[in-house]
Amino acid sequence: MIGIIDYGVGNVLAFANMYKRMNVPHDVITSEADLTDIERIILPGVGSFDYAMRKLNESGLRNSLDQFVLEDKKPVLGICVGMQMLAESSDEGKLPGLGWVPGSVRKFSPDDAATPIRLPHMGWNNLSTSRDTRLLHELNEDSWFYYLHSYYFVCLDSANELASCNYGIRFSCAINNENIYGVQFHPEKSHEYGAKLLKNFAEI
Numbered sequence: 001m002i003g004i005i006d007y008g009v010g011n012v013l014a015f016a017n018m019y020k021r022m023n024v025p026h027d028v029i030t031s032e033a034d035l036t037d038i039e040r041i042i043l044p045g046v047g048s049f050d051y052a053m054r055k056l057n058e059s060g061l062r063n064s065l066d067q068f069v070l071e072d073k074k075p076v077l078g079i080c081v082g083m084q085m086l087a088e089s090s091d092e093g094k095l096p097g098l099g100w101v102p103g104s105v106r107k108f109s110p111d112d113a114a115t116p117i118r119l120p121h122m123g124w125n126n127l128s129t130s131r132d133t134r135l136l137h138e139l140n141e142d143s144w145f146y147y148l149h150s151y152y153f154v155c156l157d158s159a160n161e162l163a164s165c166n167y168g169i170r171f172s173c174a175i176n177n178e179n180i181y182g183v184q185f186h187p188e189k190s191h192e193y194g195a196k197l198l199k200n201f202a203e204i
Contacts (some may be wrong), residue, residue: 001014001026001027001028001036001037001038001039001040002024002025002026002038002039002040002142002201002202003025003026003027003029003038003040003041003042003044004016004019004026004027004028004029004042004044004183005029005033005041005042005044005056005061005065006028006029006030007030007050007055007058007059008055008059008062008081008111009044009045009046009047009051009052009055009056009106009161010043010044010045010046010081011046011186011188011189011200012028012044012064013147014188014189015042015044015188018026018057018187018194018195018198019202020199022195022198022201022202024198024202025158026167028147029041029061030059030183031060031061031093032060032061032064033145035064038068038074038140039074039075040074040075040076040077040201040202040204041065041068041069041074041075041076041077042076042077042087043065043077043078043079043082044077044080044082044083044188045078045079045080045081045082045083045085046080046081047081047087047091048081048092048093049081049084049085049090049092049095049097049105049151050090050092050094050095052081052082052085053085053093053095053096053098054095054104055137056085057095059111062089065098065166066098066153066178066181068189069100069179069180070100072181073178073179075080075179075180075181075201076100076179076180076181077089077135077181077182077183077186077201078180078181078182078183079183079186079187080148080149080181080183080184080185080186081149081180082149083124083153083175083182083183083184084097084153084155084182084184084202085097085098086101086103086107086151086175086180086182087099087103087104087105088102088103088104089104089105090104090105090151091104091105091106091107091151092105092107092151094133096104100177100180101155101160101170101175101180101182102155102156102157102160102177103153103155103156103157103160103175104153104154105151105152105154106114106151106152106153106154107150107152108150108151108152108167108169110168112168112169113168113169114168114169115147115168116168117167117168119150120148120149120150120168121148121149121150122147122148123145123146123147124144124145124146124147125144125145125147125165125166125167126141126142126143126144126145127141127143127145127164127165127173127174127185128141128163128164128165128166129141129165130161130163130164130187131160131162133176133185133199134203134204135162135174135176135197135200135201135204136162136163136174136197136200137169137183137200137202138183138196139193139196139197139200143193143196144190144193144194145173145174145183145185145186145187145193145194146186146189146190146194147165147173147184147185147186148186149184150177152172152173152180152184153171153172153175153184154171155172155175160172160176160177161162161174161175162174162175162176162181165184165185171184172184172194173180181204183197
């Protein structure tokens with residue numbers, strides 16, 4: 001059973017609808033009690049880093065999620081801002097992140113880009129896989145995903161990078177630390193490629 005964390009931030013219904021079409025058991029999680037029969041969770045996120053962290057901290061789910069992920073070692077997939085929240089800190093705010101994956105979140109700088117860029121990075125782009133993983137099984141450079149962000153995850157350990165994308169600079173667009181996964185793009189908006197990734201996560 002997949003649990004989709006509803007803390008007031010993210011496209012919860014979009015994920016639920018995709019899993020419903022795939023006949024994958026799922027539930028929307030709004031309280032600690034809802035986690036009882038859950039085997040893996042999705043942490044969606046949109047908007048600013050501090051706003052999302054504040055909403056999660058106020059949801060009453062934070063301690064249970066720490067236990068679920070760090071102690072019980074069950075799989076979690078952070079998406080967009082949900083991926084950025086896995087970090088220790090972000091240039092976008094002052095609040096600490098979850099700290100589940102060593103690293104920080106930085107803002108794209110047009111001055112650092114090899115080619116002119118506009119912010120946010122919005123629209124379709126592909127990825128280049130860094131290593132084999134079940135999450136990205138049968139997904140490659142021909143797989144296109146929808147992005148909408150101005151900040152990117154910087155892994156403290158490069159071994160935590162699953163895939164990268166190029167938008168003026170090369171940045172990590174998919175990460176993994178043991179049972180913890182994150183993707184910067186929106187699989188719920190990425191048609192067949194996004195559905196494939198979400199199905200892969202359901203089978204981890």
